[in-house]
Amino acid sequence: MARYGAWLGFSVVLLLVAGATRAQEDDGVHYPRSWLNVDIKPIVNNERLFRKYKECLLADKTNGCPRDVVEFKRILPEVLENTCSKCLPEHITKVKEALEYICQKRPADYDEVRNHRDPTGELQAKFAEKYGKINC
Template identity: 25%
Template structure:
């Protein structure tokens, strides 16, 4: 194999592996403002996550990654996703504390990830 071809294969493989280390960038530009500004919309997402209401396609996608994101303190989140997730979680915590506690009970019943996740939430964006 020609050395240039080998280098190209290594670069493509490396780029693929690095990209796989993050969640899909599909939602990097997700507009969280409606969730942050409208309690009804925020509550509908929360109810979806708790299996208490219908899910929009976006909410379904987010719901799938909640357990892993919680366990890893958003370890596969891109920098943009980290900012978006922190904004939404802080809104739920502040405006819907009961729902937040229900989410914690559902996704971290043993409170194994609470301390590390709280540190993630406190990090500067």
């Protein structure tokens, strides 16, 4: 499982960008454009909500997790294995902005999930190579 996990930014950000996530693609090729409409700042700034999302991402079980977290965890292996190949350029921009925001506002949480989900740094390096480094 750790191989598929991502550092906090990638996991949480994709989840937060997804909002009320649906695994189905709008056009059958890309992830839904509706994911672009989510403002992650209120989620990151809400201690209770952010903690719940983070706990669910780190947990092996999904009991008691919000439906969007459960759905996101289901598609996370595909997203990470393919370095977000179904993401639109707008998704990548949104992910990078959100990663930077989370890293700045919650650096300890960012590091905790990153270390848990991507202990070798391999996934982060692949993302940076393909889309550019996250300014953290």
